[in-house]
Amino acid sequence: MADVHPFPQQHYLNSLCHSWMNVSITATLGADQLTQAVGATTNHQQADWEAAMRTSCSALWGGTAWGQQRHGYQWGQTANSGPGTPRIPTGSQPVLAVLKDTADKIATNLREYAEAAVALNRDVEDELHRAMWKAAREIIEDLAKPKDPKSILGTATSVIGKGAGLILSFDVKTVLNIDTGKLNGIVDKYTGTLGASPRAWRR
Secondary structure, eight states: OOGSSOOOHEEEEEEEHHHHHHHHHHHHHHHHHHHHHHHOOOOOTTHHHHHHHHHHHHTTTOOOOOOOEEEEOBBEEEEETTTSSSOOOOOOOOOHHHHHHHHHHHHHHHHHHHHHHHHHHHHHHHHHHHHHHHHHHHHHHHHHHHOOOOHHHHTOOHHHHHHHHHHHHHHHHHHHHHHHHHHHHHHHHHHHHHHHHHHHHHH
């Protein structure tokens, strides 16, 4: 438990997730607006002119004449299907694509982190409540057991001391009733989720 304490704040993580989602949306909207603006000035009846405009737009987002396909992103302004085939505009926007994908992945990781935090907080709280209720029942059962008359008289004369003893007994019984194996499983599940996110990022 000490490894994950203090527990993460899921509300803060969820807010960060939405912020990164907004980054992705903003980038996409900016590209779409640029495409619409260029489209309004493009003569679609002249293929060469339209191709030149698309190539120019590609350059704004990182495309180059010498660019290649790398890691799933097309960095070339034009490409062909093989030797002897004409080069055609790729329409790629590699910088935008990298920005959008990065924002999407960060948002996804933060969402998974927030969901894991919710599960961690809930499961730990449920286990603590279970242990506390069990401790309370055990104390009540102990109090209900027949007592020696002398013991009862002694108890009546030391109510304050008995009250402090009950609190101490409740705390001790709560700790003893906590299922350590279950808590370790909860923490392992949480840390496993956090460990899986960076691996998904690398993929």
